[in-house]
Amino acid sequence: MAMKIGGRSFDKRAEQGVRDSYMRETVRTAQERLYTNKSQAEEELGDWEEWRSLSEKIRSHTVDNLDYYLERLSENVSKNGGHVYFAQTAAEANRYIQSIAERKEAKKVMKAKSMVTEEISMNEALEATGVEVIESDLGEYILQIDDHDPPSHIVAPALHKNKEQIKDTFSRRKGYQKTSKPEELTQFVRKKLRREFLEADIGITGCNFAVAESGSVALVTNEGNARLVTTIPKTHIAVMGMERVVPTWEELDILVSMLCRSAVGQKLTSYVTGLTGPKAQEDVDGPEEFHLVIVDNGRSNILGTPFQSALHCIRCAACINVCPVYRHIGGHAYGSIYPGPIGAVLSPLLEGYEDHQDLPYASSLCAACTDACPVKIPLHELLVEHRKVIAQEKKTTLGETFAMKGFGLVASSPRLFEMAAKTAPALLAPFTNKETIEKGPGPLKEWTAIRDFPGPKKERFRDWVKERNKGGAE
Amino acid sequence: MSSGNVQNQTTFLNHVADRLGRERRTTVNPPSYFSFPHQKMGKEADISELAKVLKKQCLAIHTDVREATINNLREVIDQVFVEYEAITAAVWDDPRFHQFGLDSIVERPQVSVWGEEPGREANIQAAEQADVGITFSDYTLAESGTVVIMNGAGKGLSVSLLPTNYIAIIPLSTLVPRMTQATAAIHEQAEKGRRLPACINFISGPSNSADIELDLVVGVHGPVRACYILVDDLKKEKKNEHETN
Amino acid sequence: MKVSLFITCLTDIFYPDVGKNVVELLERHGCEVDFPEKQTCCGQPAFNSGYHKDAKKAAKHMIETFEHAEKVVTPSGSCAAMFKEYPSLLKDEIRWRERAEQLAGKTYELTQFLYRVLHVTNTGATLQGVATYHTSCHMVRLLGETEAPYVLLSNVQGLELKELPNKQNCCGFGGTFAVKMSTISEQMVDEKVEHIEETEADVLIGADNGCLMNIGGRIQKEKKPIKVMHIAEVLNHREMGGGDV
Numbered sequence: 001m002a003m004k005i006g007g008r009s010f011d012k013r014a015e016q017g018v019r020d021s022y023m024r025e026t027v028r029t030a031q032e033r034l035y036t037n038k039s040q041a042e043e044e045l046g047d048w049e050e051w052r053s054l055s056e057k058i059r060s061h062t063v064d065n066l067d068y069y070l071e072r073l074s075e076n077v078s079k080n081g082g083h084v085y086f087a088q089t090a091a092e093a094n095r096y097i098q099s100i101a102e103r104k105e106a107k108k109v110m111k112a113k114s115m116v117t118e119e120i121s122m123n124e125a126l127e128a129t130g131v132e133v134i135e136s137d138l139g140e141y142i143l144q145i146d147d148h149d150p151p152s153h154i155v156a157p158a159l160h161k162n163k164e165q166i167k168d169t170f171s172r173r174k175g176y177q178k179t180s181k182p183e184e185l186t187q188f189v190r191k192k193l194r195r196e197f198l199e200a201d202i203g204i205t206g207c208n209f210a211v212a213e214s215g216s217v218a219l220v221t222n223e224g225n226a227r228l229v230t231t232i233p234k235t236h237i238a239v240m241g242m243e244r245v246v247p248t249w250e251e252l253d254i255l256v257s258m259l260c261r262s263a264v265g266q267k268l269t270s271y272v273t274g275l276t277g278p279k280a281q282e283d284v285d286g287p288e289e290f291h292l293v294i295v296d297n298g299r300s301n302i303l304g305t306p307f308q309s310a311l312h313c314i315r316c317a318a319c320i321n322v323c324p325v326y327r328h329i330g331g332h333a334y335g336s337i338y339p340g341p342i343g344a345v346l347s348p349l350l351e352g353y354e355d356h357q358d359l360p361y362a363s364s365l366c367a368a369c370t371d372a373c374p375v376k377i378p379l380h381e382l383l384v385e386h387r388k389v390i391a392q393e394k395k396t397t398l399g400e401t402f403a404m405k406g407f408g409l410v411a412s413s414p415r416l417f418e419m420a421a422k423t424a425p426a427l428l429a430p431f432t433n434k435e436t437i438e439k440g441p442g443p444l445k446e447w448t449a450i451r452d453f454p455g456p457k458k459e460r461f462r463d464w465v466k467e468r469n470k471g472g473a474e
Numbered sequence: 475m476s477s478g479n480v481q482n483q484t485t486f487l488n489h490v491a492d493r494l495g496r497e498r499r500t501t502v503n504p505p506s507y508f509s510f511p512h513q514k515m516g517k518e519a520d521i522s523e524l525a526k527v528l529k530k531q532c533l534a535i536h537t538d539v540r541e542a543t544i545n546n547l548r549e550v551i552d553q554v555f556v557e558y559e560a561i562t563a564a565v566w567d568d569p570r571f572h573q574f575g576l577d578s579i580v581e582r583p584q585v586s587v588w589g590e591e592p593g594r595e596a597n598i599q600a601a602e603q604a605d606v607g608i609t610f611s612d613y614t615l616a617e618s619g620t621v622v623i624m625n626g627a628g629k630g631l632s633v634s635l636l637p638t639n640y641i642a643i644i645p646l647s648t649l650v651p652r653m654t655q656a657t658a659a660i661h662e663q664a665e666k667g668r669r670l671p672a673c674i675n676f677i678s679g680p681s682n683s684a685d686i687e688l689d690l691v692v693g694v695h696g697p698v699r700a701c702y703i704l705v706d707d708l709k710k711e712k713k714n715e716h717e718t719n
Numbered sequence: 720m721k722v723s724l725f726i727t728c729l730t731d732i733f734y735p736d737v738g739k740n741v742v743e744l745l746e747r748h749g750c751e752v753d754f755p756e757k758q759t760c761c762g763q764p765a766f767n768s769g770y771h772k773d774a775k776k777a778a779k780h781m782i783e784t785f786e787h788a789e790k791v792v793t794p795s796g797s798c799a800a801m802f803k804e805y806p807s808l809l810k811d812e813i814r815w816r817e818r819a820e821q822l823a824g825k826t827y828e829l830t831q832f833l834y835r836v837l838h839v840t841n842t843g844a845t846l847q848g849v850a851t852y853h854t855s856c857h858m859v860r861l862l863g864e865t866e867a868p869y870v871l872l873s874n875v876q877g878l879e880l881k882e883l884p885n886k887q888n889c890c891g892f893g894g895t896f897a898v899k900m901s902t903i904s905e906q907m908v909d910e911k912v913e914h915i916e917e918t919e920a921d922v923l924i925g926a927d928n929g930c931l932m933n934i935g936g937r938i939q940k941e942k943k944p945i946k947v948m949h950i951a952e953v954l955n956h957r958e959m960g961g962g963d964v
């Protein structure tokens with residue numbers, strides 16, 4: 001499956017992440033910097049909470065009326081002369097895109113960064129028909145020439161790599177001879193790709209937002225590659241997840257403002273491009289043919305469930321940038337192209353629990369993600385919701401189920417609670433050393449491998465209260 | 475313009491409505507938003523305050539700023555050419571070049587005017603080889619340091635994109651507080667059922683990337699340097715008013 | 720004022736001294752403290768693990784236990800937040816939901832109660848030393864309380880408070896997370912301890928015994944010379960020479 005990356009279990013991947021000290025250092029610095037930038041950008045907006053509430057409202061209104069807005073969008077694209085293809089599955093989307101490439105006799109496709117094309121494995125599908133697909137986003141390009149290393153972050157896909165590693169890849173694969181200075185590496189890519197742009201037959205982009213009222217696609221970028229992809233090739237295909245629609249340009253304003261600030265702490269990225277393709281008769285450049293591919297690929301299953309708000313996501317990665325779990329294990333450990341809190345919510349929804357059952361547990365529920373989300377998705381609550389589903393479907397271990405049943409029983413019965421609390425000291429006594437447990441039994445083992453555990457005290461608080469009430473005074 | 479194809483729409487949208495637990499909706503009441511924080515921003519600011527905000531923001535986005543009057547605009551542009559070691563240029567076919575007294579620049583042999591060459595490739599080629607691309611700004615957003623350009627016909631997309639450097643001429647009259655005012659104007663066009671320009675660009679400085687170790691590198695696929703030239707086109711109007719009074 | 724104390728199961732069993740300090744502190748500020756003996760646990764372990772049926776049992780029991788209370792005070796931001804979660808947990812059982820809402824409305828975390836209800840800013844405590852304060856995630860993000868502990872701590876005589884770097888980061892407790900994802904939890908608690916050490920404080924203060932059990936357990940295991948105190952112990956602390964006001 002396409003979203004899934006890496007083999008092995010979550011535990012193994014997480015451990016590997018924890019041991020990758022270089023990756024962790026980069027991620028830590030990145031998170032710190034992004035956190036500072038975002039906080040500053042929030043402050044500049046005035047009342048950030050007011051902006052968040054407005055954004056949430058826009059997203060929930062749109063998703064609640066998704067059929068209506070998608071209809072308007074497709075009608076308007078068509079009115080402008082563009083083509084729209086609604087794809088229920090990844091395979092349908094790929095088949096349609098392949099058919100365009102075939103009709104155009106395309107040899108070379110230039111791509112801008114897009115998560116949804118990763119999700120549906122579009123590159124592989126095109127390459128299978130003999131079309132060369134070149135990633136033009138710097139980060140994606142680095143990954144592509146490094147044997148398709150998977151992305152580890154949805155905004156900065158090559159975040160896990162350092163410049164030395166990048167330099168080595170460039171010299172190994174592309175005969176690069178200069179230093180590891182980011183400026184020089186970037187200049188090299190600029191020169192290399194310029195030629196490719198001029199020769200490309202088709203440009204493919206994702207879609208940050210599609211504006212229903214005008215049939216436009218908005219792309220939010222910094223490098224300028226998405227502009228090249230939509231300026232030079234004669235055919236432009238935009239691929240969008242079906243939830244990425246906004247009613248009008250007025251809502252676009254709000255969401256783009258929030259996206260740029262939350263993703264990179266910029267007021268606006270260098271390029272926000274509103275494309276209402278195809279080009280007009282009198283235009284000289286720009287695509288002569290425009291296709292919008294609207295992809296479901298599992299999203300509709302989320303509608304009408306307690307998880308619906310996950311579809312409000314604008315893919316800013318703010319939740320990833322504050323997540324302590326992500327900081328320590330990195331993006332690859334999640335085993336999905338969507339990492340971090342939103343990935344832990346989304347991956348099981350789009351691809352099922354089988355491959356992603358551990359993800360909802362990879363959170364201390366500290367709610368930093370929920371707090372950071374510009375459209376107020378209650379991410380940590382959705383993680384609990386996943387746990388609920390998993391528990392209900394009895395996918396957890398029997399031990400846990402019994403333990404929790406027992407818990408419910410004990411916590412709702414003062415008598416049992418009393419018994420449990422009273423027996424605890426006795427049970428733990430053999431492990432207790434001066435009121436501390438250094439090596440505990442059962443589930444305590446995991447705890448005490450890392451930390452000491454307090455031994456239960458001889459007198460509980462409630463015993464003290466009883467005594468005190470009896471005696472009347474201290 | 476003939477309309478494009480739409481495929482699989484009905485099944486797809488019926489399914490969406492179904493999942494939402496209701497019939498397809500053919501009308502939707504526009505959402506009622508309770509607050510408009512974006513409309514409040516910069517509302518009180520006058521042009522000179524907006525210009526100040528813009529200039530400050532340009533520092534943050536690695537963009538050079540020059541100021542000019544209509545009388546010395548040509549010289550200021552030439553100075554930027556010298557500074558950027560630029561000789562060739564690509565410019566829009568835009569009446570404003572004439573209105574702002576720039577005919578002598580446009581007519582230079584090293585300057586190619588968009589659409590002048592026959593055919594798509596030749597124009598792209600010319601822009602690709604130019605040292606500088608020059609366009610006017612249609613709306614200028616103070617908050618984010620953004621030049622909004624409505625491309626189309628003589629206003630080619632490539633001019634602000636392919637040359638090594640980019641110069642945006644910003645008449646002060648185009649200054650607005652933020653994106654809100656530009657999108658409101660675009661929204662108005664759309665509401666009237668007008669076809670929007672095939673490409674509307676919001677450009678904030680030179681192209682850049684932070685994909686390598688989150689280090690900001692300026693100049694990736696688009697221009698390596700960007701310069702905004704603020705031209706005071708309001709003074710003249712004022713003078714005229716004065717004279718007629 | 721009459722307050723009913725929800726001591727939390729952790730404090731009851733493992734940290735009775737903290738409980739005693741809570742009682743003394745409340746009494747000193749004119750409260751009559753009632754301890755409903757039937758109280759058990761707020762149900763968070765089951766809730767967070769997705770066993771909502773079992774969590775509901777605990778919730779209903781606690782709602783009944785505290786039904787008579789005027790105000791409920793608890794020395795844990797996390798458990799207070801769990802009480803506030805009851806209405807949504809019981810949203811499908813209207814009668815229970817209403818009762819849950821009443822409980823949620825009258826529940827306060829200890830410092831919140833002192834500061835916001837009793838309007839206390841100075842508890843008259845003295846403690847000589849350099850300390851840093853760990854803000855627990857649930858107190859800050861779920862209860863939205865960012866001020867009360869700081870105000871109260873800032874008025875403890877003799878106490879020098881150092882800001883904890885990256886204080887917004889979770890300590891890695893997360894209930895069952897600490898054992899279920901122990902590899903990751905270990906990294907998180909280590910990072911927290913590192914930041915605590917950076918402050919060179921000799922006392923770590925927190926308002927949640929869950930976090931303190933985690934961080935304190937790690938500090939103890941690593942034999943670091945840092946003392947761990949619940950905020951109730953600090954706010955109720957007296958030293959010779961420090962006067963009662």
Ligand code: SF4
Nearest residue numbers: 313314316317319373
């Ligand atoms: S869930 Fe929220 S914070 Fe995370 S990527 Fe989506 S919009 Fe951004």
